[in-house]
Amino acid sequence: MEDKIKIMIIIGLTVLLALSVFISLQTYGAKKSLExxxxxxxxxxxxxxxxxxxxxxxxxxxxxxxxxxxxxxGRVSQEKEDLLRQREDIQKKYDLVLREKERIAAERLRAAPSTEAALEPVPQTQAEQNYWAAILKAKTDLELQVKNIQASNEQLRREKSTLEMDLNNLMQERKDLEEKMQYNAKMLDGMAADLVKEKNFRFELQEKLNSVKLENKGxxxxxxxxxxxxxxxxxxxxxLNEEKAALERQLNEADLFLKERLSTITDAKQQMEIIRSGKADTRKESVELPPIVVRSQPESELVGLAPVALQDGPQFGRVLSLNKEHNFIIIDLGEAAGVKLGDTFQVYRGTELVATVEVIQVRKNISAxxxxxxxxxxxxxxTIR
Structure with a gap:
């Protein structure tokens, strides 16, 4: 039963230790993965x-x-407006010059003497021709500048539109990146919380492991x-087995002893009467023991009653058997303990004197x-002393 309990305890401790190691490895792996x-x-x-x-x-x-x-x-627009204003001014000057030219032509016609003279072209001076050429040239230059400004303005508008599209795309990318950063920040917060939970769980596991180790030590x-x-x-x-074997040997010797003396029971009665009346010497070797009839005591009463033999002092023994009918007892002291015929012993129960007995027969390990x-x-x- 104790072996089974021991094996069960060892198996339980082994399983608990393996479970703790497995949980620790799982926690460590999860922590490494999260990290x-x-x-x-x-x-x-x-x-x-x-x-x-x-x-x-x-x-x-x-x-x-x-x-x-x-x-x-804005600068080009301003230049365009300036050029347009210059053009308008030149156009106004041109119109004024044309009106002046028409007026002069009309005055000349009214002053001409004949129709033919009126039909002849009005001659212009070199200064007037140069003036009108400069005006036409300036007008042409202004028109070319206006066209160039318009083309440049259109190019700038296209570039502005392209830049606005790029700017919108960049703004959208920035918005997407910010949303992704917010998502990552939330993920990091969640992972930090998970790491804290894992750390707390690992701390709890460590405490449980320490508790299990203490229980294991206990x-x-x-x-x-x-x-x-x-x-x-x-x-x-x-x-106790040795004592039991010794007691069994003593009981066997007692049984043999009793069987040997059972046949002399009739003659022993007369000799016991002579011994009691004092007419015979009890120390005489020729005197026979009275017949002994002993009922064997149960082994449970004899277990633990080991004799104590002191060669240089008083002998201590135990009462093995009692025969009330023939008034004698069997003790666990014999020749091996130095007991001789005629020795007197006191019977004690604890420290109280119970009776006085005298040895009438001796064997190796028992006496009557x-x-x-x-x-x-x-x-x-x-107890026998």
């Missing part, structure tokens, strides 16, 4: 931050370009104590004693 994922997200976040910064710089550059183009457009101490107690009990059991004086009823197991 790796966190590092990847941090790297991606850093890359996105760089992209956002680059996008901001590009956006700023494009805004500066747009502002510069708007400034150029169980090991208990197991060692149980093992020691088992060894002590086994030694005690071996000692006649009850001389009985103060109390003798019992099996009483």
């Amino acid at each position: 790796t994922e966190a590092e990847l997200i941090k790297a991606e976040n850093a890359s996105l931050s760089r992209k956002v910064e680059e996008s901001r710089k590009e956006n700023k550059r494009l805004q500066e370009q747009v502002e510069a183009l708007e400034a150029d457009l 169980l090991r101490r208990q197991l060692n104590n149980l093992t020691n107690e088992r060894m002590k009990l086994e030694k005690k059991l071996a000692q 004693c006649d009850i001389k004086k009985e103060l109390q009823a003798i019992r099996v197991g009483d």
Whole structure:
């Protein structure tokens, strides 16, 4: 039973230890995976931050370009307006010159003497021709400048439209990057919370593991104590078995002793009467023991009643059997303990004197004693001194 309990305890401790190691490995692996994922997200976040910064710089550059183009457009528009005003002024001057020319031509016609003279072209001076040529040239230059300005204005508008589209795309990319950064930030917060939970769970597991280790130590101490107690009990059991074997040998000798004397029961009665009346010497070797009839006591009453023999001092023994009918007892002291015929012993129960007996027959490990004086009823197991 103890072996089964020991095996069950060892198996339970082994399973608990294996479970703790498995949970620790799972926790460590999950932690490493989360840390790796966190590092990847941090790297991606850093890359996105760089992209956002680059996008901001590009956006700023494009805004500066747009502002510069708007400034150029405003400047070109202003130049266009100036040119248009100059053109209008020139056109007004041209109209005034034409009206003046028509007026002069009309005055000349009215002043001419004949129709033919009126039909002849009015001659112009070189200064007038140069003036009108300069005006026409200026008008042509103005028209060319206006066309160039219009073409440049259209080009600037197309570039502005393109820049606005690029700016919108950059703004959209920036918005997407910001949303992605917010998502990554939320992911990092969630992962940080998960890491905190994992850390707390690992701390709890460590505490449980320490508690299990303490319980394991306690169980090991208990197991060692149980093992020691088992060894002590086994030694005690071996000692009791040896004592039991010794008592069985003593009982067997007693049985043989009783069987040998059973045949002389009739003659022993007469000799016992002579011994009691004092007419015969009890120390005489030729005197026969009275017949002994002893009922064997149960082994349970004899276990643990080991004799104590002291060669140089008083002898201590136990009462093995009692025969009330023939007034004698069997003790566990014999020739091996130095007992001789005629020796007198006292029977004690604890420290109280029970009776006085005298040895009438000796064997190797047992002796038969006649009850001389009985103060109390003798019992099996009483001490002999």
